[in-house]
Amino acid sequence: xxxxxLVALVTPMLDNGDIDYEALQKLVDFHxxxxxxxxxxxxxxxxxxxxxxxxxxxxxxxxxxxIGGRIPMIAGTGANSTREAIHLxxxxxxxxxxxxxxxxxxxxxxxxxxxYQHHKAIAEAVDIPQILYNVPGRTACDMLPETVQRLxxxxxxxxxxxxxxxxxxxxxxxxRVDDDFLLLxxxxxxxxxxxxxxxxxxxxxxxxxxxxxxxxMEEAALAGKADEALAMDQSLQELHSAxxxxxxxxxxxxxVSQMGLCGERMRLPMTPLSETFHSTVRQAMTAAGIL
Numbered sequence: 408x409x410x411x412x413l414v415a416l417v418t419p420m421l422d423n424g425d426i427d428y429e430a431l432q433k434l435v436d437f438h439x440x441x442x443x444x445x446x447x448x449x450x451x452x453x454x455x456x457x458x459x460x461x462x463x464x465x466x467x468x469x470x471x472x473x474i475g476g477r478i479p480m481i482a483g484t485g486a487n488s489t490r491e492a493i494h495l496x497x498x499x500x501x502x503x504x505x506x507x508x509x510x511x512x513x514x515x516x517x518x519x520x521x522x523y524q525h526h527k528a529i530a531e532a533v534d535i536p537q538i539l540y541n542v543p544g545r546t547a548c549d550m551l552p553e554t555v556q557r558l559x560x561x562x563x564x565x566x567x568x569x570x571x572x573x574x575x576x577x578x579x580x581x582x583r584v585d586d587d588f589l590l591l592x593x594x595x596x597x598x599x600x601x602x603x604x605x606x607x608x609x610x611x612x613x614x615x616x617x618x619x620x621x622x623x624m625e626e627a628a629l630a631g632k633a634d635e636a637l638a639m640d641q642s643l644q645e646l647h648s649a650x651x652x653x654x655x656x657x658x659x660x661x662x663v664s665q666m667g668l669c670g671e672r673m674r675l676p677m678t679p680l681s682e683t684f685h686s687t688v689r690q691a692m693t694a695a696g697i698l
Contacts, residue, residue, distance in 0.1 A: 408479055408505065409538075409566070409589055410607050411444035411629060412622040414614040415452035417660045418466070419669030426466055430669040435473045437668060441618035444625075446474060447610050450483035450508055451545065452656040457674040460491075464498035471502045481610075485510030485540060489525050496533040506536040508568060508610070513546035519554045530563040537563050542570035542593055552576065556583035568593045568610045574600060581605055595621075595647040599640040602628035612650050616662045617643060617695050642695055649691035652684045662688055666697065 416438070419430035438446060448470040449455040449463055458466060467482045474480050482499035484507040486492040492509060499507045511517075512525055530537055539558060543549035549571075558564050566589020569576060574597060577590065584590075592601040592609040602608065602625060614621040624639035650658045657673065661680035664671035665688075671679045680688065692698045 409445060409481070409591070411609075411625045412614045412618065413445040413447055413479075413481060413591065413608060413610045414438055414443045414618060415447045415450045415610050415612055417615055417656055417663055417669065418449065418453040418455075418458075420672040420674065422670070422672055424672065424674055426462070427669060428469060431470065432473050434663075434668055435470070438614075438618050439474075439477045442622040443478065443614060443618045444608065444622060445479040445481060445505075446470075447481045447483060447508055448504075450481075450540075450610070451510070451542070452612055452615070452659060453483060454656060454674060454677065455483045455485075457677070460494065463495060464502070467499055467502040467504060471504060479505040481506045481508050481538065483508050483510070485512075487512035487515050489528050492525070493529050493532045496529055496535060496537070500533055500535040504535065506538055506565065507533070508538045508540050510540040510542060511546050511548045511550050513548060516548055519551055522548070522550050522554050523557050526558050526564065527561060530558075530561045534563065536565045538565060538589065538591070539567040540570070540593070541567060544570070552579040552583050555580050559584040559588050565589050566591060566607075570594055572597050574604060577601055577604060577606060595650075596644065599624060599628050599636050603631075603633055603636065612655055612659050613643060613647055615659050616650070616666070616692060616697055617646060620695065645691040646695045646697075649684075649688045652687055653680060658684065658688050661685070662692055662697075665689065665692065 419427040482504035484495035570593025572594035592598040628636040
């Protein structure tokens, strides 16, 4: 169910900072039409850290209605409090999400045992498929392969989004988990090789801007068509880089706004893309055939 290009969707916002549900419907329809394989709602790229509890839960429910089962929906429900993560994961279950994505607790810097107990508690509390999310560059917390191995034995934990960009880390995890454990890249620049080395897809920032190209590239990689996947990926490499000239999701939301799909409004403490980088992102979009 969760294979190929899963879009880490931006959250469109009105000028007053409220969620722009009209633009959200436009984004959902766009990605269905472009062939994206699934949507991640309220993840890091969706500015989940700025959503309050009630709003977060309502957002998941509205998004599920808009998607209408056309493609899978994964709900971002991670938190640095286990109780809060359980609450949000229950909201995802009640909304009808197909799975929950749970980032490692940020700022707290738990031990590996703490990570295990955190995810174990959520898995025991909420009956929904759960995907681990390791992104130490943002969380200051690295879930090691040995901990992934322990968690992979729990029934409701079905996979991991591994965002270190380290392909050796992929190999270490593969050695420790069953073949049906879902392996998703969280690093667009290395996604092609990640899949060719046995990964199942990605949760992608770039796919917000180039959904058809990312979906087709990942389909080729999943089919073992390495040369075809390489040719497609080469046209995206500049975009992969440009979308991180400032902290995600600042550049990608600006890029999506340039496509006329939503505004560039963000919630503090995130601010719109610095004018200095407009030409960098625009050039990368042009190189990828977006503009």
